[in-house]
Amino acid sequence: MCSGVCAKCLGCTLTLLAMIAFLASILLFFPGGKEIDSASHLSEEVWYFGGILGSGLLMLLPANQFLDLQNNDCCGCCIYQRCGNRFAMLSSLIFAGIGLLGAGYSLMVSLIAIRRGPKCLMAGGQWGYPFINGDYLSDKSLWSKCEEPRNVVSWNLTLFSILAVIAVVQAVICAIQVVNGLLGTLCAGCCGVCPLCMFTYPG
Structure with missing residues (x-):
């Protein structure tokens, strides 16, 4: 494969996913789509900034590095003079x-x-976590335990599920770049098929 071109495709995908993850994490600060009256009423996991730090800002480091790899690579094989920069491909392994x-x-x-499950206002006027070991996932009738904010259960479940899916896809992309980086290091610029982009180059 043209490892630099493939890396650029991976970098573009990571950047897009990081932006979506960042947005999803921001929305978690507005449970049910409304501003909450006290920060202490937010679920603890919201403050861990999983989408902002893990799938967001931290993911931009490998994304930017992958985007620059094409400038250090070419569509040729090792026996030619313009083979690309093996060191750049090797460093991509660290960022991956x-x-x-x-x-x-x-x-x-x-x-x-x-x-x-989310932190919410329960019967009796207490704020807490009414669900046990994810029991609400298989029994939607339990969602009524959360009185306020309205729709907080579906809101948190949807956004955290989106973040989980994004994280899995990002992990797969980084794993692909590990393979791509190894191939680019051993035979810089070798051509074939990028497993994500599905681009084919003459080799």
């Missing part, structure tokens, strides 16, 4: 590792939040 850590962090926070 950072991306895997960020995606892992975001995924862990999201899964914990989904299992625990």
